[in-house]
Amino acid sequence: MLSGATCDNRRVMGSEPSYSLETLAIHAGRRPGAESGAVTPPIHLSTTYVRAADGSLLHGHNYSRESNPTRDALETCLSALEGGRAAAAFSSGSAAALAVFNAVEPGGHIVCSKDAYHGIVRQLREIVARWGTAITLVDASDPDAVRTAMRKDTRLVWIETPSNPLLKITDIAALADISHAGGAVLACDNTFATPILQQPLALGADLVVHSTTKYIGGHSDIVGGVVITCEDDEHFARIRHFQAIGGAAPAPFDCWLLQRSVATLPCRIRAQSETAAAIARFLTQRREVESTLYPGLEIHPGHALAASQMKGFGGMVSFCIRGGAAEALRVTAGVRLFTRATSLGGIESLIEHRASSEGPQSRAPLNLLRLSIGLEHVDDLIADLESALDAALQRIPTKT
Ligand SMILES: *Cc1c(COP(=O)(O)O)cnc(C)c1O
Numbered sequence: 001m002l003s004g005a006t007c008d009n010r011r012v013m014g015s016e017p018s019y020s021l022e023t024l025a026i027h028a029g030r031r032p033g034a035e036s037g038a039v040t041p042p043i044h045l046s047t048t049y050v051r052a053a054d055g056s057l058l059h060g061h062n063y064s065r066e067s068n069p070t071r072d073a074l075e076t077c078l079s080a081l082e083g084g085r086a087a088a089a090f091s092s093g094s095a096a097a098l099a100v101f102n103a104v105e106p107g108g109h110i111v112c113s114k115d116a117y118h119g120i121v122r123q124l125r126e127i128v129a130r131w132g133t134a135i136t137l138v139d140a141s142d143p144d145a146v147r148t149a150m151r152k153d154t155r156l157v158w159i160e161t162p163s164n165p166l167l168k169i170t171d172i173a174a175l176a177d178i179s180h181a182g183g184a185v186l187a188c189d190n191t192f193a194t195p196i197l198q199q200p201l202a203l204g205a206d207l208v209v210h211s212t213t214k215y216i217g218g219h220s221d222i223v224g225g226v227v228i229t230c231e232d233d234e235h236f237a238r239i240r241h242f243q244a245i246g247g248a249a250p251a252p253f254d255c256w257l258l259q260r261s262v263a264t265l266p267c268r269i270r271a272q273s274e275t276a277a278a279i280a281r282f283l284t285q286r287r288e289v290e291s292t293l294y295p296g297l298e299i300h301p302g303h304a305l306a307a308s309q310m311k312g313f314g315g316m317v318s319f320c321i322r323g324g325a326a327e328a329l330r331v332t333a334g335v336r337l338f339t340r341a342t343s344l345g346g347i348e349s350l351i352e353h354r355a356s357s358e359g360p361q362s363r364a365p366l367n368l369l370r371l372s373i374g375l376e377h378v379d380d381l382i383a384d385l386e387s388a389l390d391a392a393l394q395r396i397p398t399k400t
Contacts, residue, residue, distance in 0.1 A: 022266045029076030043256045046071045066244045070252040074259045082194040084228040088243045093211025096225030097249035101128045103238040106156035113140035114162035118358045141168040150182040160189035165354040165370040167293045169302025176204025196269045197312045201230045214345030218261045272315030276373040293318040315373040325366040334388030344372035
């Protein structure tokens with residue numbers, strides 16, 4: 001059984017002293033080209049690797065789906081940032097999640113947060129359930145609800161915090177205790193927070209999953225995912241096996257781009273968090289806004305918990321407009337700088353009517369808009385929202 005207790009927060013490139021996250025983001029897994037001396041590491045596009053005369057592998061690599069030096073470098077870097085022991089990169093966040101679900105013995109039981117990314121919930125219902133695995137969805141922000149949902153055969157608890165799109169906060173340390181007491185592994189989707197703001201392994205989680213498509217990629221131009229583990233054990237070997245045999249391997253060029261992006265992740269996420277906090281404060285002052293969901297606001301029900309388990313509150317802000325879907329869509333129609341699009345974590349700010357994106361099965365409130373805050377100047381973003389809200393104002397019922 002995996003245990004979070006032995007995972008230490010700042011394990012690094014080998015056994016050297018501890019480095020801070022900013023330094024790891026640049027140096028972990030990054031080595032100059034051995035043959036050329038190129039400071040920027042080369043991209044290994046080769047699908048196949050040469051053998052010696054005796055048939056042995058010269059550098060341990062055989063075929064690129066199984067392993068690849070560019071992918072290895074990225075995995076080393078992401079594992080170091082999360083304080084993990086090993087990592088497995090995939091061609092999407094969804095493939096990374098599927099690798100985690102596949103490692104659960106068929107016939108077992110999975111407890112998943114109701115509020116998890118809608119694609120993950122669909123994966124459980126439409127794919128994993130067909131393997132004979134039982135699934136229970138719970139409000140994971142309530143530890144008692146998770147405790148009640150645990151069964152003798154529960155093998156995995158899956159949480160996401162902050163959650164999407166309601167930005168609910170789940171107590172990672174409490175959930176690790178509940179999972180381990182029940183003989184289950186705790187996996188935490190850390191896509192919204194990034195390792196810069198939150199390190200679930202240090203709080204007791206066994207696995208961390210990211211859609212690297214989002215903040216880690218950071219430029220809205222790569223689809224990818226990763227699973228990072230606290231213990232490089234038999235359980236993680238099943239995830240590795242799924243990576244090699246399941247075939248959802250990331251392309252070397254994508255791995256290289258991701259590693260380049262990681263170098264600026266600490267700067268980006270801090271700037272995005274700062275701007276998001278200012279935008280959340282602005283929204284609370286607008287009368288067309290019924291509620292603003294941002295864990296950095298003191299009125300947010302998860303604020304104290306977020307302050308204790310995160311180093312910042314992130315770049316995602318959701319808000320509910322007074323009215324319904326029509327009023328919310330009127331606001332999105334009026335923006336000029338924000339881009340109307342799904343996804344998150346890029347350098348450009350996005351606005352999205354979440355219920356429309358998720359489709360008929362969506363649990364998102366019809367009047368909810370989700371913002372992914374980019375790196376534009378905060379004043380320009382606020383001015384854009386202000387004029388979009390002003391333009392929509394006539395049609396929106398005002399507070400009495
Ligand atoms: C986007 C997302 C995923 C799915 O990742 P893909 O890279 O789109 O497959 C999983 N979890 C969260 C929180 C996400 O935002």
